[in-house]
Amino acid sequence: MKKFAFWAMMTLSVVGLTSCDKDDDHVQVSADLQAAFDSRYPNASRVDWEQNGGFYEAEFMGNGLENKAWFTPDGAWVMTEYDLPFNQLPQAVLDAFAASTYASWRVDDVDMIEKNDMSVIYVIEVESGEREYELTYLEDGTLLRENTEWGEHLPAAPGQTSEVKSLVMEKYPQAVILDIEEDRRGIEVEIRDGGRQKEVFYQQDGSGVLSWVHTTYEIGRYEMDTLPEEVRQALAELTGSGMRVDDVDYFETADGNYYRIEVEDRDVDKYVYVAENGEMLQMKLKNYA
Structure with missing residues (x-):
């Protein structure tokens, strides 16, 4: 997928509403963008704009609470995050x-x-x-x-969203897409497929092309006895060495599938990676995995 470059706003379409972004630079928005915001939130007050990546983000008060809305430069609404009691x-x-x-x-x-x-x-x-x-x-x-760790919730660009949906449905034609979110690593898609809730992860290369990285889902406690015998043996070896198994997740990748086992080892959280044949691939501290 090609990167979606947002073009600069023409000077004649800029209105006088300004705000300070994180670097204290004044941000101006187009008349079309302001009109789109006013139409969607006619009762908003204390509106402040800043540019956030390829989007314009409006912080505003509504119903006495702080909210944030994201728009493309040409005025297309993308996402709103509302404070909620x-x-x-x-x-x-x-x-x-x-x-x-x-x-x-x-x-x-x-x-x-x-x-x-x-x-x-x-x-x-x-x-x-x-x-x-x-x-x-x-x-x-x-x-x-x-x-346990999170950053700002960021929307994917409308073009990216459409492309990601097509990629997901191509790979999982029976899936229901629940959510799409962008972070510093790539684009994560939550789906429901075959009775399971899965996370499908995509990354974008230097040319703007999205490619599938992995799909993962949690293995329920009731499923432990259905795991391959070699994997169950690996789990038994971990518990036998004094580690406590917290969670098991299954990863599908183009280079092969594996299990990521979260363990607690003397009050230290670790991830142990085990291949489908039971081979121990690696162990990492959870915070550095």
């Missing part, structure tokens, strides 16, 4: 959170994220002591992601 989460999300292991943790922040042509997602940031997690739910209470 915890008690305004959908009941299914509240129920799922209450039944989770994080129910007793302190809720630090809650956001609702809308994306163009994608499912609405809800993000709950929780903490307990020095531990912090970001939990991402669908409206029906399905837990999409459970992250």
Whole structure:
């Protein structure tokens, strides 16, 4: 896929609304972009614009809460992140959170994220002591992601989104696409396929072409007995050496498939990588994997 270059705004279309970005440079937006924002959020107040990558990001107040909306330079809406009171989460999300292991943790922040042509997602940031997690739910209470480290939620460009959808459906024709998100490593797609929730990861090369890197999904506790005998033997060796197995994830790649086993070894979290034939490939500290 070719990189989508956003062209500069013509001077005659620029209006006088300005803001300071992270470098204290004034950002101006086009009349079309401002009109698109005003049409979507007619009651917004305290609107501040900054440029964020290939997008224009508007921070604004709505319903007494802080929100952020992303637009392309020509005024196409892409994504909005709303601050949300915890008690305004959908009941299914509240129920799922209450039944989770994080129910007793302190809720630090809650956001609702809308994306163009994608499912609405809800993000709950929780903490307990020095531990912090970001939990991402669908409206029906399905837990999409459970992250210990996260950055800013960034949308994929509209052209990228269309291209990624085509690539996913080509590889997984029966899949339902749940979410698409861009980060510093590439583009991650959450899908539901064959009764499983999977993460499909793509990277872009120097020419702007997207290529599949891997697909991963979690192996449930009830599935441990169905793993290949060699992998079960590797798990037994890990536990026999005093390690505690926390999670097992399966990775599909073009170069071969493997299992990533998260273990706790004397209070140190590690990842152990095991091939389908049970061969130990490598071990890494979790924070450096």
